[in-house]
Amino acid sequence: MLNLSRWKVLLVVLSVVFGVLFALPNVLPPETRANLPGFFPKKTLNLGLDLQGGSYLLLEVDTAALRAERLTNTVEDVRTQLREEQIAFTDLGVVNGAVSVRITDPAQIQAAQRVLRNTLGAPLAGVAGGRDVTISAEADQRIRIAFVPEALQSEAARAVEQSIEIIRRRIDELGTREPTIIRQGADRIVVQAPGESDPQRLKNVIGQTAKLTFQMVDETADPNEAAAGRVPPGSELLPSDDGSVPFYVVKRRAVVTGEMLTTASQAFHPQTGQPIVEFRFNGQGARRFGDATTQNIGKRFAIVLDKKVISAPVINTAITGGSGYIEGNFTAQSANDLAVLLRAGALPAPLNVEEQRTVGAELGADAIKAGQISTAVGFAAIVVFMLLAYGFLFGGISIVALLVNGLLIIAVMSLTQATLTLPGIAGLILTLAVAVDANVLIYERMRDEIRAGRSVIASMDAGFSRAMSTIVDANVTTILAALIMFQFGAGPVKGFAWTLSIGVVTSVFSAVLITQVLLAWWFRATRPKSLPIA
Amino acid sequence: MWPLIKILPVKTNFAFVRFAKFAAVLSIVMVLASLGRALFPFEPPCGGLSCGIDFKGGTVLELSTAPKAVDLGAVRGTLERMNLGDVQVQAFGADSSALVRFQTPEGASPSQTADRVKAALTQSLGKVTFARADVVGPKVSGELFQSGLMALGLAIGLMLVYIWFRFELQFGVGAVVALFHDVILTFGIIAFAGFEFSLTTVAAILTIIGYSMNDTVVVFDRLRENLRKYKRMPLREVIDLSINETLSRTVITGLTAILALGGLAVFGGSSLYSMSLILMFGIIIGTYSSIYVAAPVILLWGVKRNDEEAEPLKPAKVQP
Numbered sequence: 126m127l128n129l130s131r132w133k134v135l136l137v138v139l140s141v142v143f144g145v146l147f148a149l150p151n152v153l154p155p156e157t158r159a160n161l162p163g164f165f166p167k168k169t170l171n172l173g174l175d176l177q178g179g180s181y182l183l184l185e186v187d188t189a190a191l192r193a194e195r196l197t198n199t200v201e202d203v204r205t206q207l208r209e210e211q212i213a214f215t216d217l218g219v220v221n222g223a224v225s226v227r228i229t230d231p232a233q234i235q236a237a238q239r240v241l242r243n244t245l246g247a248p249l250a251g252v253a254g255g256r257d258v259t260i261s262a263e264a265d266q267r268i269r270i271a272f273v274p275e276a277l278q279s280e281a282a283r284a285v286e287q288s289i290e291i292i293r294r295r296i297d298e299l300g301t302r303e304p305t306i307i308r309q310g311a312d313r314i315v316v317q318a319p320g321e322s323d324p325q326r327l328k329n330v331i332g333q334t335a336k337l338t339f340q341m342v343d344e345t346a347d348p349n350e351a352a353a354g355r356v357p358p359g360s361e362l363l364p365s366d367d368g369s370v371p372f373y374v375v376k377r378r379a380v381v382t383g384e385m386l387t388t389a390s391q392a393f394h395p396q397t398g399q400p401i402v403e404f405r406f407n408g409q410g411a412r413r414f415g416d417a418t419t420q421n422i423g424k425r426f427a428i429v430l431d432k433k434v435i436s437a438p439v440i441n442t443a444i445t446g447g448s449g450y451i452e453g454n455f456t457a458q459s460a461n462d463l464a465v466l467l468r469a470g471a472l473p474a475p476l477n478v479e480e481q482r483t484v485g486a487e488l489g490a491d492a493i494k495a496g497q498i499s500t501a502v503g504f505a506a507i508v509v510f511m512l513l514a515y516g517f518l519f520g521g522i523s524i525v526a527l528l529v530n531g532l533l534i535i536a537v538m539s540l541t542q543a544t545l546t547l548p549g550i551a552g553l554i555l556t557l558a559v560a561v562d563a564n565v566l567i568y569e570r571m572r573d574e575i576r577a578g579r580s581v582i583a584s585m586d587a588g589f590s591r592a593m594s595t596i597v598d599a600n601v602t603t604i605l606a607a608l609i610m611f612q613f614g615a616g617p618v619k620g621f622a623w624t625l626s627i628g629v630v631t632s633v634f635s636a637v638l639i640t641q642v643l644l645a646w647w648f649r650a651t652r653p654k655s656l657p658i659a
Numbered sequence: 660m661w662p663l664i665k666i667l668p669v670k671t672n673f674a675f676v677r678f679a680k681f682a683a684v685l686s687i688v689m690v691l692a693s694l695g696r697a698l699f700p701f702e703p704p705c706g707g708l709s710c711g712i713d714f715k716g717g718t719v720l721e722l723s724t725a726p727k728a729v730d731l732g733a734v735r736g737t738l739e740r741m742n743l744g745d746v747q748v749q750a751f752g753a754d755s756s757a758l759v760r761f762q763t764p765e766g767a768s769p770s771q772t773a774d775r776v777k778a779a780l781t782q783s784l785g786k787v788t789f790a791r792a793d794v795v796g797p798k799v800s801g802e803l804f805q806s807g808l809m810a811l812g813l814a815i816g817l818m819l820v821y822i823w824f825r826f827e828l829q830f831g832v833g834a835v836v837a838l839f840h841d842v843i844l845t846f847g848i849i850a851f852a853g854f855e856f857s858l859t860t861v862a863a864i865l866t867i868i869g870y871s872m873n874d875t876v877v878v879f880d881r882l883r884e885n886l887r888k889y890k891r892m893p894l895r896e897v898i899d900l901s902i903n904e905t906l907s908r909t910v911i912t913g914l915t916a917i918l919a920l921g922g923l924a925v926f927g928g929s930s931l932y933s934m935s936l937i938l939m940f941g942i943i944i945g946t947y948s949s950i951y952v953a954a955p956v957i958l959l960w961g962v963k964r965n966d967e968e969a970e971p972l973k974p975a976k977v978q979p
Contacts, residue, residue: 175930183799324792328770478770479796488721488790495928502922507915514911516662548859551934554923555866558916559873562908565915566877568664569908576670595880598825599873605817606869610862613810618862625866658664 129645137642140634141529147536168539173546173620176493178486179319180327184476186288186312188281191474192222195280199224199245199258199270201377204359206244212237216267223271231266238268245270281312284473289314292476294469295330314476324483334431334475335466337383339414342425342437346374363427365434368454373434375427380417385410389467391460394452400460402451404467411447419443428453430463496550503554504531507561515568518647519658523564526639530560533631534624543627546620556628559603563636566592566599568658575659584656585648589641596637600629664907671903675950676895676958682951686840693847704804707850711857712793714807716800717745717762718773721791724784725755734759737783741776752929756790769796807861811842814868822872826879827963833956834875837948841871841941848940854933863934867941870916874909874949881905882954886964894961898954913946 150158151169158167174181196219203226207214213229214237228234238260246258257276263269289306292314296304304318321327343360351362351374364372389404406414417426418440427437428451435453455463507527511520534553538545545553571588579587603625610622647653698706704714712719722729731748734757738746744762751758761776763769773794781787795803815838823831845864849856882901889897917939924935 185798325774328774477768477796478794480799481770481773481792481794483789483792485788485790492928492930495926495931499923499926499931502926503919506918506922510915510918512662514662514664516664520662547930548862548934551920551923551927551931551938552866554919555870555916555938558912558919559870561915562873562912565908565911569905569911572664572907573904595877598880599876602818602821602872602876603866603869605821606814606865606872609810609814609817610865613806613813618858621859621862621866625869658662 144532144536171542173544175547178489180321180324181482182316183480184314187475298465334472336471338379338429339381340375343374367436389464391464400455400457405448415445522643526635530635543623544620548621549624552621552624560632572659679955697846697850708856711855712795713857714804716797719793720759723756728754729757829960833953836956837953840952863937871945875953
């Protein structure tokens, strides 16, 4: 106690300087903070969405839809390939999660298999020469085309990656403040947008796949026949959004797709003044669109967004310039949103909102205020209690330790940018109480030692050294509980766990070390004959 | 007189162990009552607890029609026309605010249902602001429930291992019996008070586990030390002595924690109110269980003591 080692004093001084330096930005006004010299820490506490208001969305990639789409595409590929090779077939469709087709002429089965094997499927990652489809001949002149399980998994993983990228582009265009978009688990995405207390717009932008295709209208088909279920092969019935007819029959094969767009922007129609979306194709798109319009003058093509026909204009002249516009039932806002979606690209699969939490900014501000008041009241209660219980000297020393502890918690949380949530504030207050516990353990131990007849100095020494193992044991349990919360808990609970863990570490540090240094100084200065608490 | 700690006797001599039988009966009755109240009816997922949307899925809306007072009847009417499951409407805080809960109908999209409800409410009430809107889908709620239970189980398991590692197996068993006692009683309090069982509640229970262990460890630490010190003293006396020696610390720490949480309960607003009450109850139960559950279990089971190396009982050197 008397020979207080120099490093302890140094550690205490350093920690206080660290605490002040990193906690300081929280009390400075933003302008002052911005003007601080470069080496100064500028980070403030990172408030959770429940405190600053904002939206949290948990999205899941619809892998079932992804799989269904992959199957439909394969069906179309099989159709195109077999026709090209002039192999007659019937009964092409999806059976038990795989594509199945019956080859009319048994002699052509070998040829059909060879064609399909050469053209279908994509290379399988990690397997040299491996494809992600298996093609097998079955009874009754049938060929079965199935996907290997890894194919769907890696496709889902790729879809999540792409979706994150696309969502980021879309949200950035909305001008939302610092959104965080992270992957969670195999097929989930978490979007957090602070300050965005109306998730509607966010959901509009995220919730749409925005798959744009230009498909020719099947002029030979009778829409009423098709609606009754008799759709010609190679065509499909799509609902209409343009207000003129309930649905259109369109050719399945897309002339041009949204991936071939280079730009899209909202504009107004020069004659009608209606909001429209202007776009420009890339080279491939321009060529294909030019060819299609040249060959089909007088016919209609359908502009299809997410399996809905937005409009189906008649082709008056060949459009070879590579640009055009989309008319439809737009407001300026919805045309702009569509332009944003088209620019950012289509999502590989629909995203389902599995969890959504929104807090208004006002409610967040109220929560902060309530948190501040209750922390202040809790702190004051502890101060009064400690002063009453242990007197100005020992009580005062533990309060100084508590203050340093508070400072360190704020500093560490600002530095690590740990999220402070509303339950986290509860954790903080509990930490203050537990921090006092370390002091109480030390003081009570000192009283025990005095009672056992030791001298003042010996009691103080023993108080620290003996209480230490108890303090460590007791706090390890809290840390363990906090770690589990951190591992398993969702958003707000994680914040609570983190606050609790930081608090436990800093409180043990300050209660033990700060108290020790202060008590040693007091002892040297006064050489007391008895302890004021015994 | 002051500081007040001087009033607290330096050494108390309560015969805690003498009341252990009575306490055991009391504890068993309380545990059974809590279990019954928290589990019945045996309906998944939450039994007798009032399940929040975190664990059963659904939507919570906090709406305000400020400056007008909110017409709860109109809110209820609007929702009942919409074919939703299990609609609850309650006044909340100010006159102009209400809290609405409902379940997503089978097969519908949770978030689209919430949007439909918001639109319908805006239509029937005029200007409404939604201060908070939480929507949890069935898949997520199931996972949250599972991971919540797993967290509780794992926490208790880890505590057992830690105590076993640091002390002896008997101590670990005592601590874990005390933990189960505390967790079950806390569930009982949540059920009896009708508090919502949510993620925040699980966080509160985990914190109680931490605190209760903390308290138990302090008593055990002293017990272990005294067992080494007084090798011939009967176990029940050592237990009494250890509890008495740590009593002042137990009381002071418990009081500070309850004072601090009291501030939180009063000023922390509605969302922290139930959490702080649960924590306060938990601290009281945790303190009680260290004395009357953890220690008596050790008494029942006994501990290994190296009697062969025993020294003569060493009296305290000086009695003040």
